[in-house]
Amino acid sequence: MTPLGVMVGLLLIAAGYFSGAVPWGVILGRLTSGTDIRRHGSGSTGATNALRVLGWRISLAVFALDFAKGALPVLLANLVGLNGWWQAAVGIAAVVGHCWSPVLGFHGGKGMATGAGAAAAIFPWVLFIFPLMALVVALTRYVSLASIIGSLVVAAVVVVCSIVGLVSWSASVAIALIAAIIIFQHQSNIRRLLAGTESRFGEGTGS
Numbered sequence: 001m002t003p004l005g006v007m008v009g010l011l012l013i014a015a016g017y018f019s020g021a022v023p024w025g026v027i028l029g030r031l032t033s034g035t036d037i038r039r040h041g042s043g044s045t046g047a048t049n050a051l052r053v054l055g056w057r058i059s060l061a062v063f064a065l066d067f068a069k070g071a072l073p074v075l076l077a078n079l080v081g082l083n084g085w086w087q088a089a090v091g092i093a094a095v096v097g098h099c100w101s102p103v104l105g106f107h108g109g110k111g112m113a114t115g116a117g118a119a120a121a122i123f124p125w126v127l128f129i130f131p132l133m134a135l136v137v138a139l140t141r142y143v144s145l146a147s148i149i150g151s152l153v154v155a156a157v158v159v160v161c162s163i164v165g166l167v168s169w170s171a172s173v174a175i176a177l178i179a180a181i182i183i184f185q186h187q188s189n190i191r192r193l194l195a196g197t198e199s200r201f202g203e204g205t206g207s
Contacts, residue, residue, distance in 0.1 A: 005081075005082070008080060008082070009077070009082050009086040009089070009090075012073060012076060012077045012080070012082065012086070012090050013086075013089050013090050013093045014093070015073055015076075015090075016073035016074070016077075016089075016090040016091065016092075016093035016094040016097065016118075017093040017094065017096060017097040018097060019069045019070075019072065019073050019094055019097065020069055020070065020073075020093065020094035020095060020096065020097025020098040020099075020101070020114055021097035021098065021101040021102055021103055021108075022065075022069055022101075022103070023045045023101055023103055023104055023108065023109075024045075024061075024062050024065040024066055024069070025037045025044075025045035025046055025047070025049065025050045025062045025066075025109065026038065026045050026104070028050070028054070028058050028061055028062055028065075029050070029053065029054055029058070032054065032058055033054065035053060035054065037049055037050060037053050037054065038104070038107075040052070040053040041053050044108075044109045044110055045101075045104070045108055045109040046062065046063075046066060046109035046110055046111075046112065046113060047059045047060070047062045047063035047066060047112075047113055048110075048112075048143050049109075050062040050063075062113075063113045066098065066109070066113035066114045066117070067113045067114065067116055067117035067120075068117060069094060069098070069114055069117065070091065070094045070095060070098070070113070070114035070115060070116065070117030070118035070119075070121070071117035071118060071120060071121040072117075072121075073090045073091070073093075073094050073118075074087050074090050074091045074094070074118055074121035074122055075121050076090075077090045078121070083170070084122075084168050084170030084171060085170045087121075087122055087170070087174070088122065088170045088171065088173060088174030088177075089174075090118075091118030091119065091121065091122055091174050091178065092118070092174055092177055092178060092181075094114055094117075094118050095111050095114050095115045095118055095178050095181050095182075096181070098111055098114040098115075099111045099181060099185055109185075110147065110182060110185040110186055111178070111181050111182045111185050112147045112150075112151075112182055115151075115178040115179070115181065115182050116130075118174075118178060119154065119174070119175045119178055122170075122171050122174050122175060123158060123167060123171045123175060126154050126158070126175060129150045129153060129154050130150075132146075132149070132150060132153065133146040133147070133149070133150040134146075136149055136150075137201055140200070141200035141201040142193065142198060142200060142201070143201055144186055144189035144190075144192075144193065144198060145189075145193060145198075147182060147186060148182075148183055148186055148189070148190065151178075151179035151180075151182045151183050152179065152183070154175060154179055155175060155176040155179035155180070158171060158172040158175045158176065159172050159176060
């Protein structure tokens, strides 16, 4: 790879991180109602807490913007001709930026929407997981459980696909690492699920 290509790759990794760091939940909360979403519900900046605090319209906007900030840097990396490993790094950087945003003192959201955007840009078939997640929410009303199960299933599927040669290893490594970040960010939810104290969809606090 040429020095120019390396420079472009590093710039796009930085762009991915700072794209991910934009806290759309906080921004839209303040713009629409003067509400700091971090001070309500679970304290997360993502779409689930936005639904709880700001309503479904703002929640959908937060989800779309968080999804886009994960997908667009990866698509740009692909557009300029960077290989799969560079695209993987850009996608992971976007998720890291969302979860540990310098704008918010290196705090942020759980990474599900941004991770889904980055993963879908790397390997679009990961979007198959949303019907499964919707089913988990419908059966249990635990959004956090749906996110955890969805992340585990996607990671397992892409790794198996790489083993049999259907998916590149750069894609499976990226998606597995994104899934690991999402699960790591759900540590408190996992503890509450095990203790039976996690809030269900429609209740006041939780995922």
